[in-house]
Amino acid sequence: MHLLYFAWLRAKIGTAEEELALPSQVHDVKSLLDWLKTRGPNYAEALKDLGTVRVAVNQDYVGPEHRVRDGDEIAIFPPVTGG
């Protein structure tokens, strides 16, 4: 899966994007976020309050139950502030 991070989530995690193999325990957005938090203190800090985290899979907004597959483009970012 291809992961993208934007705004302060990118700054806190310390990378804009990364290619990761889908671990066996990750099957939806919620389990993906839970797993990412275990990857290091920067991830844990960035993802500690999921109320301020939005996720898009293949460029569509999704909820925590959305299924995640290995070829997906998954973007993780704060609520949008454009316009």
Next chain:
Amino acid sequence: MIRVQREDFDVGAELEALTKGNPRIGGVASFIGLVRDMGGSDRVTALTLEHYPGMTEKKLAEIEAEANKRWPLDASLIIHRYGRLEPGDRIVLVATASPHREAALAACHFLIDWLKTDAPFWKSEETPEGKRWVEKRAEDDAATQRWTIKS
């Protein structure tokens, strides 16, 4: 039409191009968003807009298609800039054209409200105290919600 660009735009030229050659159009509504010099109570010296290339264009096109479904528009345009901007600079232009004013005005309002809560842009501000990310405003969600209530 959707455009996501770093460079500025000429409002007069854009509006003229939008209606050119279509004498059915009786009204054009537009909204222009500018960089303010205040964020909360702090002075803002510059703003940087980051976006998600690909998804930005996709969401803007979806929002525009939705406006065209809801109102009889003859033309519509969304231009949104990214990069570093200073107070007074233009950020966004939304313009809608229709035979009558009601559809143009309502669709323009709908587009800017939806764009603010759906298009993946993020602002960071430069203030005398340093850089900070702009937080989402609850009022923006409420503004978008208004359009989801079926009357």
